[in-house]
Amino acid sequence: MKNFKKLILSALITSPLLFNGCTKLDENIYSSLVTDNYYNNKNEVLSAVLRPYTHANAWATPSGQDNWWRPSELSGDQLAWPTKGRHGEDGGKWKRLHYHTWLVDDAPLNNAWSLMYGGMGFCNDPIENLEKRSLSQMGITQVEKDAYIAELKLFRAYHYLKLMDLFGNIPIVTQVGIPAKPETRPRAEVFAFIEKEIKDNIDKAPKLSKSMLGRMTQAGGYAMLVELYLNAEVWTGTARWDDCIAAANKLINNEAGGQNGPMALDPNITDQFKTTNDLSKEVIFAIAYEFRIANSQPSWTGEFFHFQQDRIYGGSRNGNNGIVMVPGNYNKYNNDDLRKSTWLLQGPQVRFDNGQPALASGGNEYSDQQIVFVDEIRRARANSTVSNMSEGEENSGVRFNKYKLGNNVAGNVNGNPVGIDLNYNCTDWNLYRLTWIYFAKAEAIMRKNGGAATAEAVQLINDCKKRAFTETTWPANQYTTASLTLDELLNERGREFVFEGFRRDDLIRFGKFHTASWWDHTPSAPFRQLFPIPLIQRTLNENLAQNPGY
Amino acid sequence: MRTFGGIGGAGDLGDAFRTYEGRNIGEFWGKRFAGFTPEGKWTFFNKNGVAVPNAQINTSPFRDQTDLALIGNAIPKYYLSLGNTFTYKKFDLTIFLRSKLDFDVLNTVALSYGNKFGTQGNLLNSAFTKYAEINDTYMYSDYYLESGSFLKVDEVTLGYTFKFNDKAFRSLRVYAVGQNLALLTGYSGNDPDLIQDTGLGQEINGRSLGIDTRSPYPTTRQFVFGVNVGF
Structure with a gap:
């Protein structure tokens, strides 16, 4: 009996050694698509390339989430979410945006950071995967591959542009997960990175056309350059008005394509915003819905x-x-x-x-x-x-x-x-439209000219504004070089671009964001022109520096 | 840190519970009520003990930053029950008592229906008496946190037995049972017995831990009369 027990025991001990034949542990995964099993044909490549656009709906439009759009508009002088009776207190977050009293760990700002860096990651990932695969494996041509990568790099630059816009000094990451804890880069360096990325890739990206609806193209690239140079004085300390005008001209002169024939201002104030606004002639870059x-x-x-x-x-x-x-x-x-x-x-x-x-x-x-x-x-x-x-x-x-x-x-x-x-x-929701480019060019001309309007600047603004009036009412409403002051330009920007997400930038560029009063808002402090790096992010990554003042 | 327990209702009041590493579960973390202004507006204590309006309250998840404080716990400390049968001559009396002690409940009934601000809907009478002072929007704070402790007389049975000197028909007992006869509690909302006392972050039939419901089905009181015949 004792021996029998020993026999059983030794069998139990040795059996794993004896029957240890299972060395091939590769598994077929049926429940999800893993990266190694993906990018096998053009359709799969394309769906990876388009992934960041569906995500951008969440962060770049007024999507009902705490994202880029909300702090960009609700901290300004045009829009607010007041408490209405029993509704809308929402933890006080709307008031903190309105009164410029947001905190270093305000959940909405952290949410914006997470959404935007998440979207940036959706660009990094396909860039990396496209670059490490052979063309035959993916079933696309070299030209297609180059165009996809250029498009993704431009769109990644858009993420960084808007991240820099909110947070200023931010880390730059171009590979998934590398480095694990990236360091804060100064705003001027982020600006230079974005500018270089756009310039290096813009010619390789497709021009805007009907088939590029809702996607980043050369047109979107030039619009980003216009935005960069328009705000360059604030963002880097060095004004770039001539560069702003040059980039704007690329779009105004229809050198970057158009979604519906040559790019041009729409003839009215509804084509850009109606249900068939995919037919707008002035759209440059939009989040498309179907x-x-x-x-x-x-x-x-x-x-x-x-x-x-x-x-x-x-x-x-x-x-x-x-x-x-x-x-x-x-x-x-x-x-x-x-x-x-x-x-x-x-x-x-x-x-x-x-x-x-x-x-x-x-x-x-x-x-x-x-x-x-x-x-x-x-x-x-x-x-x-x-x-x-x-x-x-x-x-x-x-x-x-x-x-x-x-x-x-x-x-x-x-x-x-x-x-x-x-x-x-x-x-569709427009992120850039030609009217905005007209206004940017006019502003650059005026600022170059000591803040005074020239005939060209007046013409640019009048071309846009005229659409909002009838033949009878227009003469009394048009601008002249005398009436188009910088303050008036800011007012007209407000009228034209209300709800479009640019108000905070405009107020900062005109020096009003922290100095002006509106309704029940009183002036705040200069450091409020940047949002704080969210405390949660700084806890996760000790290499992130806090912005001054917070 | 994780949050649990959506409060619901207007005003996006968020979650009532926070679970921090190393701390107890079932903890309410919220604002500490500091009084109303003469206009009837809420003020709350920040972490320095200064009374401020709601928008100045820091709801940070970090404990060194947040103005939110531990304001209660929804899980009862004590569960008691007592079942006894008394007999006296031909009478028998069974009493069953049950009690949950030392726990807190968020009175969402008062929060939503005891505040007349901005609504034309139905309100509790208390909106014009106890809560008449409020002239401000809905808020979650310890103001609406109450002790949920209660003692319930779950069941009482009273019987009387007739005995007969008959081999076929030996006895007859008549009895009456009353269920849910009495509730002793200081809680001013619904029956606190119906409020979940387990299941953090889990909603069961629309009820969740420590948070009263706005649409409760009232508990019924039942009476049963019966006879036992002994053959």
Whole structure:
């Protein structure tokens, strides 16, 4: 019996040695696609190249996330998300942006950092993978490969451009995971890196065309250069007005392609923002949406729409009754300015389907009453005259109506029947459009000229502004070299680019961001012109230096 | 650090719980109420003990930065129960008592329906009495944290037995059972017995640890009458 036990024991001990034949441990992975099994054909290559664009919807547009767009607009003088009754306190984060009292560990800023660096990583990854594979393996030509890499490097530069815009001094990483803990680079060095990346790759990237819709091209590259040089004085200390003008001319002279024939200003103020704005002639770079085919939809409804906005525009998407115009901005538009009536919602609202009053519901201040957006933020229903970020109510503030979502119910507008919009919910979001380039060039000309307008600068701005007026109203509204001052240019930029994400940069460039007062906002401090490096990031990576002042 | 327990309702109030390494689970981390201004606006204590408005409260995850503090724990320290049967002559009496002690509950009923600011919906009477002072938006803080301790009389049975000198029909007992007869608690929201006391970060049938629900189904009181026949 004892021997039998020993036999069993030795069998147990030796069996792993005896039967140790399993040395080939490669496994076939069926549950997910791993990098080694990918990039096997052009379709797979293309889907990897396009991945950062779907991500950019989250960080570069008003997507309802704490991203690049929110701090860029909500820290400025045009837009705010005031608390409206029981809604919108949201932990005080909107007030901290508005009053410039954000903290080093404000979750929204960390979220922006994470989203943007995440998107940058989505560029690094395919660049690396395309470079280490053979053409035959991927089923693409050398020309295609070079174009993909150039496109990705340009788009990566866009991520760094916007990261630098918010945070200033940031680490530069061009390989996935290497180094593990990158060091902070000074803003001027980041600027130089971005400039070099764009210049090295712009000629290898495709020109803008219909087939490059929603993607980074030479046109996007030149727009980035315009933005870099327009802000160069702030970002590096050295003005680059001539470079700004030269880059702008590439686009104005149609040298970088166009999405719909030669690039040109759209003839009106709606082609850029309607549901078929993929047909705009002035679009340079946009985040594209195609709801019918790809089920991807614009994501700005949450930020801008009222709880029952669907009744007003005849769709089926609503929002959080969030972002409104800071009081005073609405009346910076003249009454005959078509942008005032076309891009903004103010006053009593009517139902799209039958023209009857659009009623609010849901038990807030104006439940079962007509929705009336007003150019003031106060608790009017409680007869309060106090106006600040804490004292809004359901109807407070003039609303966003710049981009149109379209309608998926039949309408009756002023007695006229309106059919369903087949392009409902497909509106693209422009990140650069030619109007912005016109304004940048005009500003560069003026700043070169000691801040005074020249005939050329006036012409550039008038070419854009004219579209917002009729033949009768235009003469009284056009600029002259005398009336187009720098302050007036800032005002006109506000009117033209409201909601487009440029306001913080504009205020900084005009020296107003930390010095000006607006509504209930009082001047802050110079160091607030940069956001802090999020504390969570500095905890994860001790090589990150904090920006001065924080 | 991780957060758990979405508070829900208007105003994006976030999560009620934080779990820090080395600390207990079930801990409420939130603002400390410092009083209302004459206009009825909330103020809270920051980490230096200074009363400030909400937008100046630092909600950092880092404990050396945050103004949020440990304000309670949702997991009861003591569970008690007592079941006893008393007999006296032909009477029998069974009593079952149950109690949970020493835990905190976030009174979301008061938070949402005890605040008249910005709503035309239905409100509790307390919105105009106990909470009449509030003239500000919804906030999560220790102001709405209450002790959930309770003692419940779960079941009482009273019976009486008749005995007969008959071989076929020996006894007859009539009894009455009452269930959920009494609740002794200082908690002002719904029945605290219905609030989850386990399952951090897990919502079960719309109920989650330590957070009262805004749409509870009330507990019922049941009575049963019966007879036992002894053959």
